[in-house]
Amino acid sequence: MSARAIIESGRPVGCVPWPRYLLDASRWAQLASPSDLALLGLWGEAGMAHAAFLDEARMQVLLASVAAPEGHIPALSQGRPGAALFERMLRDLYAIEAEGGDPRGWLDHGRWPVLGPLSAHPTRHAPDPTPMEFLPVAGEGVHVIPVGPIHAGVIEPGHFRFHVQGEIIVRLELRLGYTHKGLLTLMQGKSPRAAARFAARLSGDSTVAHGLAFARAAEAAQGVEIPPRAAAIRAAMLELERLHNHLNDLGFIANDAAFAVIHARAGLVREELLRAQFAAFGHRLMMDGLQPGGVAQDLTPEGVAALRVALAAIEAELPVLLGYYESHASLQDRVLGTGTMSADLVAAFAPGGVVGRAAGRAFDARLLTGELAPEALILQSGADVDARWRQRYAEALQSIAFLAALLARLPEGPLTTPMTQRGGEGIALVEGFRGECLAWMRLDDGGLIEACFLRDPSWLHWPLLEAAVIGNIVADFPLINKSINGSYSGVDL
Amino acid sequence: MLWPRLVRNLVSRPLTDPAPPPVAPEIIAELRARLEEASQARLGRSLAIRHMDSGSCNGCELEINALQNVAHDLERFGLRFVASPRHADILLVTGPLSRNMAEALLRARAATPEPVWVVALGDCAVDGGIFKGSYAVLGGVDAALPVDLVIPGCPPSPTQILEGLVALIEANA
Numbered sequence: 257m258s259a260r261a262i263i264e265s266g267r268p269v270g271c272v273p274w275p276r277y278l279l280d281a282s283r284w285a286q287l288a289s290p291s292d293l294a295l296l297g298l299w300g301e302a303g304m305a306h307a308a309f310l311d312e313a314r315m316q317v318l319l320a321s322v323a324a325p326e327g328h329i330p331a332l333s334q335g336r337p338g339a340a341l342f343e344r345m346l347r348d349l350y351a352i353e354a355e356g357g358d359p360r361g362w363l364d365h366g367r368w369p370v371l372g373p374l375s376a377h378p379t380r381h382a383p384d385p386t387p388m389e390f391l392p393v394a395g396e397g398v399h400v401i402p403v404g405p406i407h408a409g410v411i412e413p414g415h416f417r418f419h420v421q422g423e424i425i426v427r428l429e430l431r432l433g434y435t436h437k438g439l440l441t442l443m444q445g446k447s448p449r450a451a452a453r454f455a456a457r458l459s460g461d462s463t464v465a466h467g468l469a470f471a472r473a474a475e476a477a478q479g480v481e482i483p484p485r486a487a488a489i490r491a492a493m494l495e496l497e498r499l500h501n502h503l504n505d506l507g508f509i510a511n512d513a514a515f516a517v518i519h520a521r522a523g524l525v526r527e528e529l530l531r532a533q534f535a536a537f538g539h540r541l542m543m544d545g546l547q548p549g550g551v552a553q554d555l556t557p558e559g560v561a562a563l564r565v566a567l568a569a570i571e572a573e574l575p576v577l578l579g580y581y582e583s584h585a586s587l588q589d590r591v592l593g594t595g596t597m598s599a600d601l602v603a604a605f606a607p608g609g610v611v612g613r614a615a616g617r618a619f620d621a622r623l624l625t626g627e628l629a630p631e632a633l634i635l636q637s638g639a640d641v642d643a644r645w646r647q648r649y650a651e652a653l654q655s656i657a658f659l660a661a662l663l664a665r666l667p668e669g670p671l672t673t674p675m676t677q678r679g680g681e682g683i684a685l686v687e688g689f690r691g692e693c694l695a696w697m698r699l700d701d702g703g704l705i706e707a708c709f710l711r712d713p714s715w716l717h718w719p720l721l722e723a724a725v726i727g728n729i730v731a732d733f734p735l736i737n738k739s740i741n742g743s744y745s746g747v748d749l
Numbered sequence: 750m751l752w753p754r755l756v757r758n759l760v761s762r763p764l765t766d767p768a769p770p771p772v773a774p775e776i777i778a779e780l781r782a783r784l785e786e787a788s789q790a791r792l793g794r795s796l797a798i799r800h801m802d803s804g805s806c807n808g809c810e811l812e813i814n815a816l817q818n819v820a821h822d823l824e825r826f827g828l829r830f831v832a833s834p835r836h837a838d839i840l841l842v843t844g845p846l847s848r849n850m851a852e853a854l855l856r857a858r859a860a861t862p863e864p865v866w867v868v869a870l871g872d873c874a875v876d877g878g879i880f881k882g883s884y885a886v887l888g889g890v891d892a893a894l895p896v897d898l899v900i901p902g903c904p905p906s907p908t909q910i911l912e913g914l915v916a917l918i919e920a921n922a
């Protein structure tokens with residue numbers, strides 16, 4: 257039985273635009289075998305676990321659920337390594353144990369006053385932080401380098417435990433969860449309009465992408481159609497966010513190879529773009545610029561003009577950056593063949609975004625909605641730091657072209673459609689600069705959030721970072737890490 | 750040809766923005782009074798900053814990083830970021846104070862030599878922001894440490910951050 261057939265044998269529960277099926281535990285357990293469906297994410301609600309899969313051949317999403325009346329479900333991580341971190345989160349937040357999975361905590365460091373905050377019956381708990389457990393490493397001359405949670409630069413916190421032999425990394429294990437803010441709990445019981453502020457702050461660099469996924473899921477749940485002008489402004493915001501973040505990454509990756517000139521020049525044109533975004537949207541990062549039902553502000557001709565000036569400067573600058581990047585052997589030496597992800601790992605984790613496409617994986621969430629034509633999909637094959645830099649470079653140019661077309665043809669009309677107070681269930685995938693941002697929610701009869709999940713693409717990138725650094729030297733770690741650029745806050749929730 | 754380049758450089762504008770307008774004298778006076786109260790030690794016209802993320806969404810970090818770009822050029826004001834709290838005069842804290850980061854924040858503070866300024870950057874660091882009241886959040890930075898200066902905003906722009914930090918230098922001079 258194919259994985260699709262297993263899921264479709266369940267009882268359909270309405271979810272828009274992709275269906276969700278309720279499976280019994282034995283059918284759910286069969287989904288653990290690797291198949292032609294890629295795991296997108298795994299999450300929960302009180303007494304229930306949900307998983308989202310991507311059918312890559314048909315470019316469709318499929319959802320499966322299993323009840324956990326006793327607080328147990330069969331683990332999917334046995335055959336699908338990408339499920340492992342989700343299952344650890346499932347226990348920490350929903351008090352649902354994946355039997356056969358990794359028994360160690362993930363987000364819960366023993367410091368909260370409550371256990372299973374999103375479970376049916378959260379229990380009070382006196383905080384007692386226990387030392388974290390790490391996988392053992394044995395061998396001659398192996399030593400440990402613990403790093404974090406506070407890192408040396410201006411970045412988010414997380415703990416990295418390196419095992420090294422000489423200069424070579426033999427194992428890296430991450431512990432995240434330091435920025436856990438209880439965001440999903442705060443969204444419960446609110447209207448999508450009121451909760452949108454939280455979605456916009458799951459990961460500040462992806463405020464548009466997560467905000468848009470959340471808004472589209474809410475609109476799908478209530479059957480709300482937004483006006484064409486709002487859709488076009490949102491599309492422009494999404495490409496602008498991709499562009500300013502890609503510029504950041506192009507600069508920071510080069511900087512980690514001590515090539516500051518690319519960083520300085522990319523930083524300057526990015527700054528001009530952020531100022532144009534402020535002129536056009538009233539916020540440098542466009543935070544809260546969209547909400548369920550439409551957009552928060554119009555894009556005026558002056559705003560468009562400011563954006564065009566900044567875009568022209570970036571378009572002129574990018575080839576200069578590429579020139580620097582390609583013409584210095586010392587830089588090429590650092591990036592080529594560094595942090596390579598093996599083809600089996602890429603197949604096993606099915607990562608999205610730049611990380612996946614730089615390893616030849618032909619997926620972009622914009623394909624699902626027709627925002628990107630299949631022939632316009634950009635891919636690299638190297639799966640190393642260089643491929644990830646080049647992927648971002650090519651996508652930045654493509655975003656500029658998309659923006660030119662979008663800004664030239666903004667349809668006229670209203671900016672919002674009123675949201676209703678209807679119940680329903682909706683899901684959306686939006687391609688942010690890191691990859692696909694997934695939002696799912698179920699609204700109760702009064703149109704308030706009963707259950708909701710926001711899944712950042714970094715869930716599948718962090719474990720690949722652990723794998724990609726093996727066999728590399730410690731000094732290349734910052735470079736590899738930057739080339740993947742996982743979000744901490746996005747997965748810490 | 751050297752001439753065209755020379756001429757271009759002579760007439761072109763610098764990439765770096767002009768300095769922010771002077772800060773209100775009352776604010777400087779108040780900060781100066783607080784510094785004197787805290788310590789007699791003089792730090793000079795140069796301050797080393799250690800950034801600490803106590804649970805932010807990474808929005809504040811993007812703007813702190815933008816502060817170091819060519820347009821803002823933080824170092825011309827004598828401000829620079831350092832890797833260790835042991836080298837810092839300022840702890841620049843972002844994000845609501847998550848329960849999972851509180852101990853790390855206190856340890857970093859303990860490792861910072863006196864005198865030190867604690868700056869709460871962003872609405873979250875001021876009082877927990879939209880995350881106030883969550884089981885996972887203790888509140889703003891002041892739930893764990895006395896705060897000397899707050900820079901509100903979500904996130905504050907690099908110019909707003911610069912104004913706050915330059916005020917600290919002035920108070921210190």
Ligand code: SF4
Pocket residue numbers: 457460804805806807808809843844845870871872873874878902903904
């Ligand atoms: S103040 Fe705003 S940008 Fe800064 S951490 Fe809080 S939510 Fe993010």
